[in-house]
Amino acid sequence: MLRLITDFDGPIMDVSERYYRVYLFCLNRVKRPDQEIRVLSKSEFWQLKRSRMLEKDIGRLCGFEEQQAQEFSRLRRQYVHSLPNLVHDHPVEGAREALERIEQTNLDLVVLTMRRCRELEIPLKRHNLEKFFPPSQRYCIADDYQITRDIQDKPKLMAKALAELPPAAEVWMVGDTEADIVAAKNYGIKVISVLSGIRDHARLAPYRPHYIVNTLQEAVEVILEQSLLEQLTINN
Ligand SMILES: [Mg+2]
Structure with a gap:
């Protein structure tokens, strides 16, 4: 998977x-x-x-x-x-298309966010994105948990996700900040940074994500391409 x-x-x-x-x-x-x-x-x-x-x-x-x-x-x-x-939040341009694209593939999609669970559920409902993320595929901060710092809490949430989710042959992470890169690298997960968020290229590059692309759409293409390449290598 x-x-x-x-x-x-x-x-x-x-x-x-x-x-x-x-x-x-x-x-x-x-x-x-x-x-x-x-x-x-x-x-x-x-x-x-x-x-x-x-x-x-x-x-x-x-x-x-x-x-x-x-x-x-x-x-x-x-x-x-x-x-x-x-x-005041709204979906990034092309994000819905990216999610629809994922739906057509065999990618197992999980969302992992430092939002509190109710702060995730409300926009998912409002923007009609719920169907892309069944409850078992959502990792958010419990409504009563005291948040410390993004860069510490994110790896903790990642650990929980990796312990609970069924094993996968390959895992990719997509995020827009250094916290995402740190969390992924802690667990040896390949990570793609997107520029559609709150950090620019100069801020992200020193953390050395595997790729830096503009959007989730582009990230999905990279992942599918890479997994295809890997399959070809194995089959040959
Ligand atoms: Mg973010």
Whole structure:
């Protein structure tokens, strides 16, 4: 069996609109009424997020003093993952087509995300993506679990998935951040980074994923091609 474990935010969901709206909201909450600040455009903001600029530094860049920048960063943490804000997320262009393509193949599709389970179920339902991920194929964070850090929690969730899922001859992981690469490499899994998410090429390359491609669609093509090549090699 050939298995694809995909991250949710980045390969499938575009969270940039949510992040930008929360940025604008926090900016307005923190700025003094008379204070002149610099408001980034969405593309400027998203470019900074993709280059992994810290929230506090984004605050400073917009003209906040040290204490304001800290408050800005704290507020942002509080609001960015709040349930009502998730309505601003939408599927990445081509993601549905990629999932449909997977459906036509023998790939065993699993989603593994640092979202809490209810934060995964709601958008799956809203965007009619449920059918691609039966409950046994979903790995998310229990609604009552205290999240520590993405880069530590992701490998833990990966361990759980690998222990529970039926064995597969080959496993691939697709994700958009360094956390995905680290999690996959911890378990000797081949990993493809996509650029449709919250990191740019320069941020991902040092972690040396097996491939860096633009979208989940492209990642699926790489996996199918590679598995075909492998079969040919075995048969010959
Ligand atoms: Mg992600």
